[in-house]
Amino acid sequence: MSRDRIFGLGAAVAVVALTFALEPKLARGVLSLAFVQATLVTAVPYVLAALGGAITERAGVIDLALEAKLLFGAFAAAAVAYATDSAYLGVAGGALAGMAIAALQLGCALRLGADQVIVGVALNLLALGGTRFLLQALFGEGANSPPCPGFGDAILANPIVWIAVLASIGVPIAVARTRWGLRLRAAGDRPDALVAVGVARRPRPRFAAGSPAARSPARAARSCRCRSTASSPTCRRAAATSCSR
Amino acid sequence: MKRELQAAAIAVLASLAVGSVLMLVVGVSPVRVWGTMVERTFTDEYNLGQMLFAATSLALCGLAVALALEAGLFNIGAEGQLAAGVLACSTLGAALPAGTPAPIAIPVCLAAAAGAGGLVAGGVGLLKATRGAHEVISSIMLNFVVAGVSLWLGNELLFVGGATTGAPIAPGAELPHLGLGGSSVNAALAITLAAAAAVWWLRDRTTWGEAWRAVGRDPAAARSAGISVERVQVLAMTASGALAGLAAANLVMGYKHAFEDGLGRNTGFLGISAALLGRSHPAGVIIAALLLGFLQAGGLAVAELVPKELTEMLQGVVVLAVAASVPFVARARARAPKEAA
Numbered sequence: 001m002s003r004d005r006i007f008g009l010g011a012a013v014a015v016v017a018l019t020f021a022l023e024p025k026l027a028r029g030v031l032s033l034a035f036v037q038a039t040l041v042t043a044v045p046y047v048l049a050a051l052g053g054a055i056t057e058r059a060g061v062i063d064l065a066l067e068a069k070l071l072f073g074a075f076a077a078a079a080v081a082y083a084t085d086s087a088y089l090g091v092a093g094g095a096l097a098g099m100a101i102a103a104l105q106l107g108c109a110l111r112l113g114a115d116q117v118i119v120g121v122a123l124n125l126l127a128l129g130g131t132r133f134l135l136q137a138l139f140g141e142g143a144n145s146p147p148c149p150g151f152g153d154a155i156l157a158n159p160i161v162w163i164a165v166l167a168s169i170g171v172p173i174a175v176a177r178t179r180w181g182l183r184l185r186a187a188g189d190r191p192d193a194l195v196a197v198g199v200a201r202r203p204r205p206r207f208a209a210g211s212p213a214a215r216s217p218a219r220a221a222r223s224c225r226c227r228s229t230a231s232s233p234t235c236r237r238a239a240a241t242s243c244s245r
Numbered sequence: 246m247k248r249e250l251q252a253a254a255i256a257v258l259a260s261l262a263v264g265s266v267l268m269l270v271v272g273v274s275p276v277r278v279w280g281t282m283v284e285r286t287f288t289d290e291y292n293l294g295q296m297l298f299a300a301t302s303l304a305l306c307g308l309a310v311a312l313a314l315e316a317g318l319f320n321i322g323a324e325g326q327l328a329a330g331v332l333a334c335s336t337l338g339a340a341l342p343a344g345t346p347a348p349i350a351i352p353v354c355l356a357a358a359a360g361a362g363g364l365v366a367g368g369v370g371l372l373k374a375t376r377g378a379h380e381v382i383s384s385i386m387l388n389f390v391v392a393g394v395s396l397w398l399g400n401e402l403l404f405v406g407g408a409t410t411g412a413p414i415a416p417g418a419e420l421p422h423l424g425l426g427g428s429s430v431n432a433a434l435a436i437t438l439a440a441a442a443a444v445w446w447l448r449d450r451t452t453w454g455e456a457w458r459a460v461g462r463d464p465a466a467a468r469s470a471g472i473s474v475e476r477v478q479v480l481a482m483t484a485s486g487a488l489a490g491l492a493a494a495n496l497v498m499g500y501k502h503a504f505e506d507g508l509g510r511n512t513g514f515l516g517i518s519a520a521l522l523g524r525s526h527p528a529g530v531i532i533a534a535l536l537l538g539f540l541q542a543g544g545l546a547v548a549e550l551v552p553k554e555l556t557e558m559l560q561g562v563v564v565l566a567v568a569a570s571v572p573f574v575a576r577a578r579a580r581a582p583k584e585a586a
Contacts, residue, residue: 064381108565113572117319117381121517122564128511129557136552137271 037155044164045070051171052098058175060188064120065105068127069098075131075145079138082148090148091160101127249524252574256522256566257536263562267555278550282543292546294428298500300531300538301430302327302492302509304437306516307523307530308444309362309488313380314525315448316481317461322369322384323489324513325391326362330490332395333361335497335504336403338414350417355436355494362490363483365391370482374475380482388513396506403504411504420499431499438531440488445527457481489513518564524571537563 049066056063076097081090108114136142151158175181186194265275286292306323313320337357372378403411420432448454459467460477468474496509523529544556
């Protein structure tokens with residue numbers, strides 16, 4: 001372990017220890033089964049969003065728009081599940097919404113050459129107002145969608161928890177061991193190498209601004225699936241809260 | 246300069262178009278909504294005042310982000326710096342004896358607001374300069390830390406009477422209202438204009454500003470020209486945080502006159518929009534803040550025609566459009582024959 005890691009780990013442990021020292025009630029609560037369950041359920045969106053972010057990061061794309069994908073994913077999951085009366089279709093809808101946002105993001109960043117960070121921030125703002133606008137337009141209410149079908153409270157029977165488990169095993173393997181993963185990492189590390197072996201087209205001059213190998217990041221966008229499904233089980237925006245019933 | 250104006254104009258037109266389409270989707274006439282929005286905002290004193298009030302906070306946060314951006318730093322944490330400013334300004338303001346005269350109380354509270362914001366952002370700059378921690382990550386994370394700390398302090402110490410509001414600040418620290426139909430616009434508007442002028446002077450007329458912009462354009466070149474990149478990063482972040490913290494003056498000293506949890510929420514993020522839309526130039530930031538303020542106040546003024554969420558959404562569309570139109574204009578001009586500069 002490098003010195004930096006030890007430093008970081010030590011700082012994290014110190015912060016947690018300090019929190020527990022200040023709030024002894026918190027320390028007792030941590031030792032219960034309910035707490036472990038709650039932790040797992042709360043972790044699911046983080047796990048999926050982080051995996052999605054990690055994939056694009058490896059491809060050389062900074063993804064600040066994860067928030068936007070979660071918000072629109074949550075909205076789409078709730079709306080589709082409500083309309084079709086199927087939680088599974090809701091998950092698919094959430095995933096598609098995440099991919100749609102990714103397409104918009106890449107369109108702006110790669111096609112038009114806009115700054116990736118700015119596009120990310122803008123999409124987050126857009127999602128903040130946009131999801132509420134859509135709720136208002138479709139359901140006539142700015143904060144919640146009507147209750148929609150969900151997967152119930154049992155963690156082990158919740159398919160999204162299993163998606164998260166499988167994704168956290170599958171994504172690292174895919175990135176490290178498959179041809180797709182190799183190209184993904186090459187897009188982030190040496191885009192010109194991808195061009196040289198003929199995987200990616202050389203970015204045309206007008207696309208050149210800020211785009212490491214125009215094609216591979218676009219592929220990475222498909223993995224946005226991971227992010228948006230994160231919305232359904234536990235969620236911050238109320239649209240999807242109703243989904244977990 | 247001309248390029249910046251073109252990009253901004255394209256972005257505003259694109260946003261108008263997107264907004265109009267959305268209005269058609271909801272089933273109202275865009276002409277009527279835009280018309281009513283302009284009419285109500287500029288003929289009604291109260292709405293005009295509310296627009297200026299919103300623009301004041303946005304302009305300060307926008308100047309904060311723009312200043313850091315010039316030094317190549319993306320200060321995405323204006324939100325947290327503003328919250329720190331609110332906490333410090335209102336706590337100190339409430340701690341002052343009730344009889345403190347304005348010439349003492351106002352500068353003290355302004356210094357507290359700017360100091361707290363500067364401290365938070367200065368820490369980000371220090372982490373960047375000494376440990377290489379990316380300022381985007383550390384400043385986003387500090388947003389949560391500051392929000393958590395101020396809610397915790399509020400619950401433990403500051404909130405009075407079961408509300409989420411603290412004790413009122415000393416009357417001497419209140420900034421006078423500017424009238425305008427009983428709206429919230431106050432003397433912080435003048436502070437903002439002064440701050441914009443100061444930023445412009447610093448940026449365009451001093452060697453400091455030159456050094457900041459050199460670091461922003463190319464840190465390696467700046468270093469070989471003898472500029473201490475680390476020092477510039479820490480100073481630029483601190484100054485940026487101080488500006489974001491100053492926005493607390495508008496909210497606490499000019500409006501709420503007390504600590505309140507979540508006061509000015511999202512203003513820091515919208516400040517990023519103002520900075521980007523204003524293309525980092527102080528005058529541009531002021532204009533952008535007025536435009537965003539217009540969308541906010543105007544959106545509320547036409548709330549019975551279209552949901553106010555629509556104008557919230559448009560603020561995001563504006564930024565997206567700016568981001569996309571800048572390289573577009575740059576390319577178009579690169580193709581055009583070179584003109585005498």
